[in-house]
Amino acid sequence: MLPVYLLPLLPFLGFLVLILFGRRFPGPLAGALASALVGLAFVVALIDFFSVRSVPMHELLWSWLPGIGGKGHNLEIGFYLDRLSSLMTLVVTGVGFLIHVFSIGYMEHDPRFPRFFAFLNFFVALMLILVLADSYPLMFVGWEGVGVASYLLIGFWFEGKINANAARKAFVMNRIGDLGFLLGIFLIFRQYGTTVLPSLAKMPIKTDSALELICLFLLVGAIGKSAQLPLTTWLADAMAGPTPVSALIHAATMVTAGVYLVARSHFFFSQAPVASSWVAWVGGLTALYGALSAMNQYDIKKILAYSTISQLGYMFMAVGVGAYWAGMYHLVTHAFFKALLFLAAGSVIHALQGEQDTRKMGGLAKTMPLTGAVGLIAVLAISGIPPFSGFFSKEAILGASFAYSPWLWAVGTFTALLTAFYMLRWYLLVFSGTYRGQAHPHESGPVMAVPLVALAILAALGGVIGPQLLGSNWLENYLKPVLGLPSLHNPATTELSLIAIAVLLALLGFLWAYLRYRSGRLTDLRGFGPISAKALYLDDLYAGSVASPSKAISGALERTDRVFGGGMSATGEVLTEPGRWTNLWQSGFVRVYALSMLLGTLLLVLYLAVRMLGGSL
Numbered sequence: 001m002l003p004v005y006l007l008p009l010l011p012f013l014g015f016l017v018l019i020l021f022g023r024r025f026p027g028p029l030a031g032a033l034a035s036a037l038v039g040l041a042f043v044v045a046l047i048d049f050f051s052v053r054s055v056p057m058h059e060l061l062w063s064w065l066p067g068i069g070g071k072g073h074n075l076e077i078g079f080y081l082d083r084l085s086s087l088m089t090l091v092v093t094g095v096g097f098l099i100h101v102f103s104i105g106y107m108e109h110d111p112r113f114p115r116f117f118a119f120l121n122f123f124v125a126l127m128l129i130l131v132l133a134d135s136y137p138l139m140f141v142g143w144e145g146v147g148v149a150s151y152l153l154i155g156f157w158f159e160g161k162i163n164a165n166a167a168r169k170a171f172v173m174n175r176i177g178d179l180g181f182l183l184g185i186f187l188i189f190r191q192y193g194t195t196v197l198p199s200l201a202k203m204p205i206k207t208d209s210a211l212e213l214i215c216l217f218l219l220v221g222a223i224g225k226s227a228q229l230p231l232t233t234w235l236a237d238a239m240a241g242p243t244p245v246s247a248l249i250h251a252a253t254m255v256t257a258g259v260y261l262v263a264r265s266h267f268f269f270s271q272a273p274v275a276s277s278w279v280a281w282v283g284g285l286t287a288l289y290g291a292l293s294a295m296n297q298y299d300i301k302k303i304l305a306y307s308t309i310s311q312l313g314y315m316f317m318a319v320g321v322g323a324y325w326a327g328m329y330h331l332v333t334h335a336f337f338k339a340l341l342f343l344a345a346g347s348v349i350h351a352l353q354g355e356q357d358t359r360k361m362g363g364l365a366k367t368m369p370l371t372g373a374v375g376l377i378a379v380l381a382i383s384g385i386p387p388f389s390g391f392f393s394k395e396a397i398l399g400a401s402f403a404y405s406p407w408l409w410a411v412g413t414f415t416a417l418l419t420a421f422y423m424l425r426w427y428l429l430v431f432s433g434t435y436r437g438q439a440h441p442h443e444s445g446p447v448m449a450v451p452l453v454a455l456a457i458l459a460a461l462g463g464v465i466g467p468q469l470l471g472s473n474w475l476e477n478y479l480k481p482v483l484g485l486p487s488l489h490n491p492a493t494t495e496l497s498l499i500a501i502a503v504l505l506a507l508l509g510f511l512w513a514y515l516r517y518r519s520g521r522l523t524d525l526r527g528f529g530p531i532s533a534k535a536l537y538l539d540d541l542y543a544g545s546v547a548s549p550s551k552a553i554s555g556a557l558e559r560t561d562r563v564f565g566g567g568m569s570a571t572g573e574v575l576t577e578p579g580r581w582t583n584l585w586q587s588g589f590v591r592v593y594a595l596s597m598l599l600g601t602l603l604l605v606l607y608l609a610v611r612m613l614g615g616s617l
Contacts (some may be wrong), residue, residue: 002044004059004079008088008128031104034117038100038124042093049086051476053217056082058134058198069543080134080198084482087328088131088260095335096124098451103244105447116156120248123149127253128325128553131260136185139261143181143225143607146254153249154241166240173234177224181261184217190261197264205271215268215275219282226258226312228286232262233539235309235437236293239301243346244313250308251342252335259331262476263324266483271561276320280404283316284411289536291418293479295425296525296532298358300345303426306535308338309416314397317412323400324483325476329466330540332394332475337572338383339454347448348430351441358429359522360438365431367441370449372431374456378425380573381459384506389463394464395499402498403488409498418456463544495504500581568603 014037016473018030025033049058058059060078081089102119107116119376126149130142155167174264189195191210192203205211222228239246251253262269262279285302299302311334318327349356351368364374381388384395392414402409434442444452466475476485490498516523525532534540 001004002047002055004048004081004132005061006044007041007048007079007093008125010037010044010125011128012119012125013037015118016124018121018170019115021504021524022118025114027547028104028108028113030117031100031107032112034121035097035100035104037121038093038097041124041128042090042097045086045089045093048081049090052083052086054080054237056080060134073136074137076138077138078506079132081132082482083264083479085131087332087479087511089128091335092124092127092131092253092320095339096127096248097243098121098454099248100338100407102247102346102448102451103242105242105347105445112156116153118154119149119156122242123153123248123253126447127257129244130257134197136188136197137451139264140181140185140616142218143257144178146257146597147171147178147225150174150238150245150249150254152185153245154238156241156245160240163240164239166234167324170234170238171611173231174224177221177231179417180217180224182221184214184221187214187217191567201267203267205267207273210267212272215272216267216278217273218268219266219279221280222258222279222316224258226255226316227309228282228312228316229257229289230538232286232309233535234291234540236305237240238306239299241504243301243342243349243495244560246305247339247342247346250305251339254317255312256331256335259312259327261321262316262319263328263483266319266324269319270322270484274323278320280317280320280408281402283313283318283320284401284408285313286310286318287313287415288411288418289313289538291415291422292528292532293535294422294532295386295418296393296529297422298429298533300348300356300361300426300430301342303422304341304345305322307341307419307423310419311338311382313415314394314412317401318397321396321400321404321408321486323486325466325479326393326396326400328397328479328483329475330370330390332465333369333381333459333462336455336458337378337388339375340459343381343448343452343455344371344378345373347444347452347549348441350444350448351591352439354438355437355439356362358426360436362433362437363431363435367435368431370443370444370452374452375427375431377456378459379423381425383500383509383569384416385420387462387463388460391436391503392463395502398502399495399498400486400488401488402491404496414503417509418506420506421513424513425517428519429522432517433519433521452554465495469513526590 004381014034018025018034022030051057058078060076060081062077063074064077100117103117103120107113110116118172123146126142128142130139130146133139134143151171151567154170155164158167184193188200191214192200196199224231227469234249238249269279280542283597288312290306290308294303294306294310297306311330315330315334316325318324318330346373347368348361348364355361365388377388381390384391398412398416399414443449466473531537
C-alpha cells in the first residue's frame with residue numbers, strides 16, 4: 001500500500017510548479033505535466049483501492065491542536081482511507097485525469113494555458129484532501145479549498161463581466177452553506193468531545209434534539225456545496241467558465257461533496273430521522289426543480305447545468321432515505337455520463353468557435369460523428385435506459401425511495417420522465433436536422449477524442465459495479481462495512497413493477513421530445529416555456545428580495561453623504577487618521593520591526609522591575 005498523502009501531494013506539486021514556473025513550459029508541456037501528475041495520483045488510488053479492502057488506513061501526519069477535548073481527542077492532521085473514501089479518490093483522479101487530457105486540446109490557444117492547469121491541479125488536490133480528511137475540521141479545509149479553486153476556475157476568463165460575476169456568486173452562495181457546516185462542527189465537538197471521523201463512527205450515537213440539530217447544520221453545508229434548494233442558482237451561472245471546468249466541478253467533484261458529507265456522516269444521519277427526512281425531500285424537490293428548469297433552455301451548457309442540479313437531487317434522495325450506497329452508486333455513474341455530456345458539449349463549442357446557443361446548431365452528427373455518438377450514449381445513460389449505467393443507479397434510488405415514501409418515489413419517477421424529455425431535446429437540437437449556424441464545424445482531434453471514448457465506455461458499462469437485480473450486488477457489499485445495508489427493501493414483484501414503470505416513462509419522455517423536436521426543429525413549450533426558461537424565476541425572487549433592497553440601502557446612504565456635504569466622509573477621515581500613524585510601524589523595513597521589538601522588551605523589563613520593587617503601574 002502506498003502512502004495516502006501522495007494522493008493530494010502529487011497534484012499539489014503540479015500546482016506549485018506551474019504557478020511559479022509556468023511561463024517556462026512551452027506549448028502543451030504544462031498540460032502534459034498536470035495530466036501526468038493526476039494520472040499518477042490515479043495509479044496510487046488504484047493500488048490503495050485494492051489494499052484498503054482488508055483494513056482501513058489511518059495515516060496521522062502531525063498534531064495540530066494537542067490536548068483539545070481531553071486525552072485521546074487531540075485534533076490531528078491525518079488522512080483516513082476506507083472503502084468509501086477510496087471509491088471517491090478513484091472517481092476524482094480517474095475522471096479528473098480524462099478532463100485534464102481533454103483540456104490540453106480545448107485550451108491550446110489560451111494565453112494563460114499553464115495557469116489554467118495549475119488551477120486544475122490545485123482543485124484536484126483540495127478535493128482529495130476533502131474526501132481523505134480524518135476529521136471534520138480538515139474536511140472543512142478541503143471544503144473551503146475547492147470553493148476557492150472553483151472561484152478561480154469559473155472566473156478564469158475574468159475579462160468578461162458575466163464570468164467574474166458568476167465566480168463571485170458561486171463563492172458567496174457557498175459561504176452561506178459553509179456557515180451551517182461550521183456550526184455543525186462546533187456542535188459535534190461540544191456533544192462528543194472530538195471531531196475525528198473514525199472515533200465518532202465507533203461511538204454510541206443516541207437520537208436526541210442535539211443530534212438532529214447537528215445533522216440539519218451539516219445539511220445546510222451540503223445544500224450550499226451541492227446546489228440544492230434554495231441555494232441552487234449559482235450552479236447554472238457557473239457555466240460561464242471554460243467547459244472542462246464545468247465537467248470537473250459539476251460532474252465528479254465539488255458538487256458531489258455534499259452527498260459525500262452526508263454519506264460520510266451516516267453514523268449521525270442514520271440516528272436522526274427528522275434531519276434525514278429533510279435531506280430526502282430537499283433532494284426530491286431539487287430533482288424536480290432542476291428538470292423543470294432544463295426543459296426550455298437553449299444554452300448547450302445550461303441545459304446540462306440544470307440537469308446536474310436534478311441528478312444531485314436524486315443522490316440526496318438516496319442518502320436521505322438511508323440508501324447511502326445507492327447515493328454513492330449514482331454519484332459514480334453520474335460522474336461518467338455527466339462528464340461525457342459536458343465534454344461532448346465542449347467538443348461542439350470548440351468546433352463552433354465558442355457558440356453555445358443550440359438554436360444555431362443542428363445536424364452536427366454528420367460533421368462530428370464521434371461527438372454525436374458519445375453524446376447519444378450519455379443521453380441514454382442519464383435517461384435511465386437499460387443497460388446503460390444510469391439505469392441501474394437510478395433504479396436503486398427509486399426503489400429505496402418507494403420503500404420510504406410512495407410520494408417521494410412519485411416525484412422521482414416524474415422527474416425521470418422530464419429528464420428523458422429534455423435530454424433527447426438537447427441531443428436533437430444539437431445533432432439532428434440541418435445545421436443552422438455560420439461556423440464550419442469539424443470533429444475534435446485525438447487529444448480530445450480519447451477522453452470522450454473512454455468516458456463513453458464507462459457511461460455505457462459502468463453500471464455493472466452494482467446492478468439492482470433484486471438482491472445484493474458488488475458495490476453494495478463493498479460499501480457495507482462502512483455504510484451498512486439499507487433497512488428498506490421492496491418485494492421482488494414490486495421492484496420489477498417499479499423498474500418497468502420508470503423505463504416506460506423514460507421512453508414516453510423520448511417520444512414526447514422526438515415528436516416536438518424531430519429533425520432539430522425549434523418549438524418552445526407553450527404556457528410553461530417562459531417559466532422554464534427563467535428557471536422558475538428563483539433568481540428573480542432573490543434579486544427582488546435581497547439584491548434590490550441592498551442596492552436601495554447603499555444608494556440611500558450615498559445620497560445622504562452627498563446631502564450633508566461630505567460630512568460622513570469627513571468623519572471617516574478623522575476616524576482613520578490614527579490608522580495612518582499606526583501604518584508608520586508597518587513600513588516593511590526590518591530595522592523598524594527590530595526597534596519595535598527592542599522598545600517592547602524594554603517596556604516589559606520596566607514593568608517587571610516595578611512589580612518586583614513593590615510598585616504598581
